Amino acid sequence: MASRLVVQTNEGLVRGRDEGAVLRWRSIPYAAPPAGEFRWRAPMPVTPWSGVRDATEFGNASPQPRWGAALGPGNFQQVGEDCLSLNVVTPAQPSATPRPVVVFIHGGGYIFGTSALALYSGVRLAERGDAVFVSMNYRLGPLGYLDLSSLATPGRPIDSNLGLRDQVAALEWVQRNIAAFGGDPGNVTIFGESAGGNAVTSLMVTPAAQGLFHRAIAQSSPAHWAHDSEDSARWARSFVDILGATPDTAIRAIERATPKELGKAMIALYRSVANEIPGHFPLEPVIDGDFFPQWPIAAFDEGNAHKVPLIIGANRRESSLFARIPDALPTTEERIEAMFAATDPKVRDRVVAAYPGYPGKSAARAIGSDVTFWHPSVEVAQAHSQHAPTYMYRYDFAPRLVSGIGLGATHGMEMMAVFGYGDTGVGRSMTALGGRREMRRVTHAMQDNWLTFARRGRPLSSWPAYTTGDRATMIFDAPPRVEFDPYSQRRRAWEGYERYHRRGGTSPGEPAIRA
Template sequence: MSAQTEVQTAAGTVRGRVERDVVRWRAIPYAAPPVGDLRLRAPQPVAKWTGVRDATQYANASVQGRKGAFLRPRVYQPTDEDCLTLNVVAPREPSAAPRPVLVFIHGGGYTFGTSALELYSGVGLVRRGDIVYVSVNYRLGALGYLDFTQFSTPERQFDSNLGLRDQVAALDWVQHNISAFGGDPDNVTIMGESAGGAAVTTLLATPAAKGLFQRAIAQSSPADWAISREEAAHWAREFVAILGVTDDPANALASVDAQDFRRAGNRVANLCLKERPGMLAMVPVVDGDFLPESPISAYANGNATAVPLICGSNHDEGTLWAKYLDVLPTNPERVDLLLKQTNPEPGVKERIVAAYPGYPAVDDAIRIGGDYLFLRPTLAVCDAHSAHAPTYNYRYDFAPRLLNRIGLGAAHATEMFAVFGFGNTAFGRSLTALGGRRGLRAATETMQGHWLSFAKYGAPLTSWPAYTTELRRTLVIDATSRVVSDVNADRRLAWQSAVGQYDADPATIAATTNSVA
């Protein structure tokens, strides 16, 4: 039987489990359960407990469909509104000095996912980097990202941006408690991928999060996933109409079954995707209060928190959606609607598709959709943020032969296997069964080396230079990694001409440099 260990937090004592050379604590509450009168309200402090709370097992994932809480074949995590918990992993051996802290926010389109997925355990990063790792659950879907404030009454109040507020509450918990686990509250890095990456770029634009972290890593961030109060109010009204509770929405929203809540949210999400390809109804809301302006505007205006930032995307972002999650603009019909909505002026569509010579061929439509969602906002953030804080851009290019053969390539989220060092697991070995094991090992060495250096010291290894709008130097991560200047130049310039999110006088594209990173 594994040894166990106890730690005193502000709310009470938690017991973790020793696993070889690390200690893991699971499902520690960082806020009160958002149930009953706290449904659709900002997170509240945890009630203190007496005795020792067992933290050796995961509890609930946020409310979502069963498949979203998949853990392994035939095993799914239970879901419930009582889900505001986090997990901590720390080295078993104590340290003379507090250790750097890495806080991970999972992805899933703000509608599914869980920190209990073993890929996200962080054990490999803790073992290699001598850090303390935290992974967070937060409210998802309609319960976390629809804004019902218009339906508030004197007796029943609702708050906006609940999932975002949860993330801030978790970071506040880290500030007040992580030292008990050996972590340094003054050396915190936030990291997320996909919607988790968008959460990271949004947290930099959230005043309440300022001072709760010192650096940030955003992987494949759709950084402009935010909507206005007016649009948010529209989708909330659609939700209420779908539920059929327009006569007394406040009481209905407070009492309707959580799974009915989820199903109505899914219908709203589908309506939004049909009307606005590439945008979700359930995302942070620019409410003028908790989120004063859109994240993209905050970066452009210099209002984002000026901390060092790693921000990048993958070479083949769109392929995963086209083949397995067909909800985003990765076919010509949706792409045409997307481009019309992006900028309906004559000639704009032609300028964009000129950077994708095969369009409307399927592969080029997929590339456009992936670039719009991930590459375009990533470069917009890098361009703007690099004027205020050290910024590092990457593109993940590595793909084992199997992923290339099935048409995925370096697809969305595939960099996670390198970041978390999953090459030596059974899944990692099957992924490289046709070739690429050595390449994945090299990509893992590159990413973990840079990510851990960044978390410890605020900068990646010296072989990765900072991004500037003069050279736009980008780390291309592959079996042999290299630094390239303006590696996405043609597509960057095409999107710039359409949406004006880049500097008006683009720098001359520098000659490619090949330095091993």
């Protein structure tokens, strides 16, 4: 068994650990540490090592607020710029044929998160699906998602879309190395939730990701997240101002600042932008005309996304969680009206009419949920379904305790089912007032569909493909069911709504629409 734990990768030997039903390798580097001269640069190749590298413990998470790297009460993961690593889990039982590969991209608003979170272990997916599970860390916050390329000089180049480039580099590692772990590099499924869901839809329209994956699952993706180079340059200037630098000292400031100092400046900028344009954040992919060349929804509309099978969907009550977080989403009348301020008043009136009770709390939160997660997912589904098999879902299930505290099927709730977390101590506590049997049923339904999709490119036969004719949508509840064109009135109300730009971008000299 010991020999099976030592695997030869292109970069060197790595030793994992035997955990009984699975074998696990942690924090294998897929790119060089992005620090020093490599800070603000695209990921660079790993320097090969000699001997056997220990891969039994987690290394650094990306720099982020301390609370973001919390793995449990009083348990925090170390953070550092040397964070570009990934983890692999395989069933311990050997397989005569290569296994499908599922690659998970964690969420956290591109501010926080780590693949070391126990929820993301992937053990149950690897076991149940006879699959190879991979998860990754990538640069977060200003080091990964604040575009400072407008500050570049001939002597100090700065690259755009660093976190997205990291994800591409991790997928390139999978293509080079996953066969050594028993995985099939020709059958790779990427999946992610929230910002990780946005990473999935962004990778689908990133030319450099072509051929690196073969199916995609986007859970609660704010698929419209992106901003233009003009906004990026404006926010870059604000960021260095917050750091106390001038245009002449900007490069020195961003090179010398500690990750903690960069993070504090980022939070100040984040709050300013979120208040100026509710629901819009400076930490998003940037349309740079090169690596990420086109507005994502426009790319799907025009058939420029990678034509791979896609599952996409959102949760029924996404924003009940964010309603408790100030400045997060447009979930109040004040923020919703600011969001609509630059749109055609007829569009605003049509949308709010589709949410009876507005401006009451429940209706306002539903608008914030739909404009951020559900409506963009519908836009992607109806566009992508013209070019590749597409399947849409809505997650409705919540245990009695979770519903009782006012959350319901809120943001991230489906992760308990996807990762089979209901039978853990945390999961059982959530079903203490009832719903454990239903939770198990929903878990099996989601896992079986996710894993069947990863293996064959389509979910179970009970889930029909999405088309603009019938808009079949799997509702994950107890029991699961298929509905056709759910929320049809809301869907039609949002037609014609543009977020922060006209579809396809703005003309030269034309101001972007601020919606």
